[in-house]
Amino acid sequence: SVTQPDVHVTISEEASLQLRCKYSSSVPPSLFWYVQYPQQGLQLLLRYYSGDPVVQGENSFEAEFNKSDSSFHLRKASVHWSDSAVYFCALSAQCLSL
Numbered sequence: 001s002v003t004q005p006d007v008h009v010t011i012s013e014e015a016s017l018q019l020r021c022k023y024s025s026s027v028p029p030s031l032f033w034y035v036q037y038p039q040q041g042l043q044l045l046l047r048y049y050s051g052d053p054v055v056q057g058e059n060s061f062e063a064e065f066n067k068s069d070s071s072f073h074l075r076k077a078s079v080h081w082s083d084s085a086v087y088f089c090a091l092s093a094q095c096l097s098l
Helices: none
Strands: 017-019 030-036 042-048 054-056 062-066 071-076 086-092
Touching (some): 030 062, 030 071, 071 086
Antiparallel strands (some): 030 086
16 A cells, blocks of 8 residues: 655745655555646656666656655656646555465
8 A cells, every 4th residue: 555645735846846655565566656747647657666766757756765664755856837747656566476
């Protein structure tokens, strides 16, 4: 499961942004951020499977996987009005037995 505590965020143009995502999973998760711009469908912004904990995404967004505090926060150094959208954090946890 994932939790996004930042329900509604209002910031100034060119300010930095962080949208928090906390997850809970009993197996190593794959984590995703999606964005939905007005009158558009969901678009994948970035994803984490394994490896480097800092993931670079579209439009200068990045997210950092932090196993110790079960987080995958989305960040952008300088936002533009065109970043106005709904952002979704998602998790996929697959357990394979051989």
